[in-house]
Amino acid sequence: MTPNTHHAIALVNARLIDPESGYDGPGSVIIAEGVIADVIFSDVPPSGSADYKVIDCDGNLVCPGLIDLRVKTGEPGHEQKETLKSASLAAAAGGVTSIVVQPDTHPVIDEPAMVDFILRRARDIELVHVYPAGAATKGCDGKTMAEIGLMNEAGALYFTDVDQPIINTKVFGRVLSYAGGFGALVAHRPKEPWLSDGAVATSGEMASRMGLSGVSALAERIALERDLAMVELTGARLLVDQISTAASVETLKRTKAKGLEVYASVSINHLVFNEFDIGDYRTFYRLDPPLRAESDRVALVDAVEDGVIDVIVSNHCPAPAEDKRLPFSQATPGAIGLQTLLAALIGLHFDREIPLIDLLRAVTINPANILGLDAGRLKKGAPADIILVDVDAPFALREKDILSKSKNSPFENRTLQGKVLKTLVDGRIVYTTE
Missing domain, CATH: 2.30.40.10 (Urease, subunit C, domain 1)
Structure with a gap:
């Protein structure tokens, strides 16, 4: 075409x-x-x-095509979940023209050759722009810093261990300091590992009634406070990956007021759904971070409107049927979202009467500026x-209309x-x- x-x-x-x-x-x-x-x-x-x-x-x-800076695929290693081509087809159908794929593939994108592999595959497919994020530590194991400088030269847009928090503060500080030396962006999930261990829902009446293991929203804030303190120490650029609670928003506001180069993203799922959506044990709502209280959801939407949260992501996370047709606690967390990101934002625009331009800013010019891309704007050249x-x-949205190889969409039907x-x-x- x-x-x-x-x-x-x-x-x-x-x-x-x-x-x-x-x-x-x-x-x-x-x-x-x-x-x-x-x-x-x-x-x-x-x-x-x-x-x-x-x-x-x-x-x-x-308007400018959307830039989604948090997309998982299965390529290489788990192509049955999603390929770069199937993700690109879903992105194009959803109005997403640039995607940043996560490094937790098999093998992990933790060296320049893997960065080059992703870029070459994207050029061969010739659909949307596909950029790799590089692993912050080797194998995303949180122990030894990866080849950040060489991956940066090869074309990795930022560095992250995706859903695995870097627990060792010394290693995390080393990553921030080294990346900061050449202005590279580090993304990190604020997730206190011991409080979060084994949890599949947010602590509270809903999780208790359903018999699900819960995690306090405080686990995110505790980890966030540490991460932001390390940014103060190192002066590095940090993307807070998928903020999901009202308490974290308040912490973020205080840090931004200090003028540090800190940005934050939020998943579209946490702007649209809340913990009550898991009420029928539907595993398409089994997410990480888990869905939060309605008060958290409202605070996140307000933070996007106010510009405290800079970026909205789909957090596209494909999982085949055999990984989702399990008891809620055993199901793989995650949902696909490339094809529905824009429509969900438009729904938010109508529901909350938020100017559409403010929502589009978080999926166009903001991620473009953070990542140093020329896209995301209607401008000559x-x-x-x-x-x-x-x-x-x-x-x-019907299952037959979903272009991703995996069909785990909470927006289905x-x-x-x-x-x-x-x-x-x-x-x-x-x-x-x-």
């Missing part, structure tokens, strides 16, 4: 949202040779339209990673709002409903 490269494309009669400039209004976008050639922030149509392949957007939304979306179109009509990556149409 690659357009004729001899012709430029004009997306006309659109509602443009550009979170970088703050514009939300009528306009057109001209695309040529893979980049944005011009942006017209008005309802005046572009001149010389005979030179373009004109796409009439009929007033629908045109920027990559033509653009999506066309009918914000008002409802749809029900729910009515969602906001249908992606076209996805363009470097000016190529990689997904269209036509």
Whole structure:
């Protein structure tokens, strides 16, 4: 579905949202040779339209493609869960034009050759942009620092041990100091390991009534306080990976007020669902971090709206049926989310009357700036990673519509709002409903 490269494309009669400039209004976008050639922030149509392949957007939304900086796949090592290609197909259908894949594969992405493998595979697939994150420690085991400098040179966008917290504070400090030496970003899950051990839900009346092992929300805050203290000590750049509690938001606010280079992400699942959604023991809601109280969910949404939380991620985590069709406590945690991230955000926009531009900021320009990418903006010369979306179109997500190899979506059979009509990556149409 690659357009004729001899012709430029004009997306006309659109509602443009550009979170970088703050514009939300009528306009057109001209695309040529893979980049944005011009942006017209008005309802005046572009001149010389005979030179373009004109796409009439009929007033629908045109905005930068989404950047999802926390995506798990099974490649290499567990391709039955998800491949880079199946994840890329799901991303394109969901309006996600850039994904950062996590390093906890088999083998782990903990050396430059593995970074290069992911980048080469992505180039071969030619769908969305796929970037690797590198492991912070060898094998993601939290013991010995990985080849962070060499992986950074090879193209790793940040460094993380994914769901495994680095328990040894000396090792964690070493990672921060070394990465900080060349401005590299470290992402870390705030998860106190002993309190969290064996827990599958958030402590409280709900977990007790269901007979599930719970973890206090305090376990996240305890770990976060340590991580932020180490940032003060080292001056490193830290991404707090998947903040999920109101107490952590307050801690984050205090740290940000000190001017440290600390960012925070939140999973879309923790903005939309709460602990009551696990009420029927449905394992698609068995997540890590576990779903929290409604007061936590509301605090997280407020923190996104206020800009305290910088980034929203899908936390795409594929698990095949045999890993989910188990008792709740034994089921593998995680849910897929690439295909539903945008629609869930649009639902949040309507439910909470949050300006759509504020939600899109957390999945476009904010992650682009944090990662040093040119994408995420409607700007002359920027990559033509653009999506066309009918914000008002409802749809029900059926299993047959899920493009991921694994089907573990908590949004399955729910009515969602906001249908992606076209996805363009470097000016190529990689997904269209036509």
